[in-house]
Amino acid sequence: MALPRWLTRKARVPAGQHVVSMFPVLHVGPVPPFDPATWSFKVFGLVQEEKAFTYKELTSGALFPISTVAADFHCVTSWSRLDNVWGGIKFVDLLDHLDVSPKAHYVMVHCEYGYTTNLPLADLKRPETLLAWQHNGSNLDPDHGYPLRLVVPHLYGWKSAKWLRGLEFMAANEPGYWEQRGYHPYGDPWRQQRYSWDG
Ligand SMILES: Nc1nc2c(c(=O)[nH]1)N[C@H]1C(S)=C(S)[C@@H](COP(=O)(O)O)O[C@H]1N2
Numbered sequence: 001m002a003l004p005r006w007l008t009r010k011a012r013v014p015a016g017q018h019v020v021s022m023f024p025v026l027h028v029g030p031v032p033p034f035d036p037a038t039w040s041f042k043v044f045g046l047v048q049e050e051k052a053f054t055y056k057e058l059t060s061g062a063l064f065p066i067s068t069v070a071a072d073f074h075c076v077t078s079w080s081r082l083d084n085v086w087g088g089i090k091f092v093d094l095l096d097h098l099d100v101s102p103k104a105h106y107v108m109v110h111c112e113y114g115y116t117t118n119l120p121l122a123d124l125k126r127p128e129t130l131l132a133w134q135h136n137g138s139n140l141d142p143d144h145g146y147p148l149r150l151v152v153p154h155l156y157g158w159k160s161a162k163w164l165r166g167l168e169f170m171a172a173n174e175p176g177y178w179e180q181r182g183y184h185p186y187g188d189p190w191r192q193q194r195y196s197w198d199g
C-alpha cells in the first residue's frame with residue numbers, strides 16, 4: 001500500500017530545497033493588466049495551422065476539458081511549496097486540437113513583456129503539465145500569473161511561466177529569458193540543474 005503523502009513529505013523535497021508554507025511571489029518586471037476582450041493565446045512555429053484562442057475558448061470547458069493536478073513546486077532560489085492544487089487545461093488536451101509537425105521537438109513559451117522559457121516538447125506532454133488559471137480552488141492572483149500560467153511541476157519554477165500568451169513549436173532547443181542568463185537549459189530539481197554548468 002502506498003504511504004500517505006504527509007508521511008513521505010521529506011522524500012518529496014529535493015536536495016538544497018526548504019519547504020515554505022506561504023506562496024512566495026517571484027518574477028521580473030511588473031504584473032501585466034488583463035483585458036479578456038483583447039487577450040489571446042497563440043500557437044505558432046512548426047504547426048500545420050497557427051491558431052489563436054480567446055480566453056473563453058481556452059477556459060470555458062467547451063473545447064478543452066478542465067483538469068486539476070496536485071503537485072509540489074520547487075523554485076531554483078531554494079524554496080519548495082508542497083501540495084499545490086492547480087486547475088486549468090492539460091497541455092496534452094490542447095495538443096489534441098493542434099497539428100504539430102513531427103519536426104518539432106522543443107517549445108519556446110512566450111509571456112507578457114517578453115519573458116520566455118524553453119522546454120522539450122516531451123516534458124510538456126507529461127500528464128501533469130497544465131495551462132492553469134486556478135490554485136487551491138480559487139482563480140490565481142494576478143501576482144501568481146492570472147489569467148494563465150504554465151505549470152510544469154517536475155522542473156524548477158522558472159519553467160512554470162506566468163502570464164502565458166503563446167507557445168512556439170521549434171525543431172531545435174533555444175534558451176529562454178533565464179536560460180540566456182546562466183540558468184540550466186533543462187532545470188531538473190532532482191538533479192539540482194540550477195545553472196548551465198550543473199551536469
Ligand atoms: N512571466 C514570468 N513568469 C515567471 C517568472 C517571471 O519572472 N516572469 N518567474 C518564474 C519563477 S523563477 C518562479 S519560481 C515562479 C514563481 O511563481 P509564483 O510567483 O507564483 O510563486 O514563476 C516563474 N514564472
Ligand SMILES: [Mo]
Pocket residue numbers: 026075076077156157158
Ligand atoms: Mo524561481
